[in-house]
Amino acid sequence: MLSLVGEAENHSTTFTYNSTVIGGHIEGNEICLHISETKSLKEWNETSILQPELLLIPKLVVNSAGLSAPALAKRFTGLQNRVIPPAYYARGCYFTLSSTKAPFRRLIYPIPEDGGLGVHVTLDLNGQVKFGPDVEWIDGVDDISSFQNKFDYSVHANRAEKFYPEIRKYYPNLKDGSLEPGYSGIRPKLSGPCQSPVDFVIQGEDIHGIPGLVNLFGIESPGLTSSLAIADFISSKFL
Structure with missing residues (x-):
């Protein structure tokens, strides 16, 4: 950048x-x-x-x-509200492998889920494995409060419970306790839960x-x- x-x-x-x-x-x-x-x-x-x-x-x-x-x-002022699409927000968390040699050298993408591409595998430049993101629909912000960025980007460790079964669909050898919280991002979406994706x-x-x-x-x-x-x-x- x-x-x-x-x-x-x-x-x-x-x-x-x-x-x-x-x-x-x-x-x-x-x-x-x-x-x-x-x-x-x-x-x-x-x-x-x-x-x-x-x-x-x-x-x-x-x-x-x-x-x-x-x-x-x-x-x-002067821009009609009818041309502004509704906004939806989906937080996505990533988890990393703790003190484990990377078991993959390629990216792995499962079948996409509602609101995202599923918990997939990515590798950073250092070869560290990252799993994610998941999809968590969150309350949005409307008007001025969004300029102060009041979104919560924290990754709670208990969200890993939903990661293990998803990851084991393509990596059955994943051991309990091997995931650590990584980071999160928030998707600015134009379609909400159970709605067709919008480009x-x-x-x-x-x-x-x-x-x-x-x-x-x-x-x-x-x-x-x-x-x-x-x-x-x-x-x-x-x-």
């Missing part, structure tokens, strides 16, 4: 850290972005009106806020009617893998 940052900066890109886009409004044919210092959001008590500290008027706005993309879109949504003026605004909704895994291709698509279509 740092190499991408360096390459972007070499092409005159400016990165502004510790600054949060909290919304925007449409003024004529221009989009005005509302920006506040991240520190101000952390100190905000949610009882007062959140005021922007800076207004920016860019040529193109790409809402790629991930988990917060639908909530951010709702704070764009990435790249939404431009032809959908919402606002020139210069691109919304990226539901960019879950493999969104990071696809990010450069998505950027190429946006630049070719909207710039």
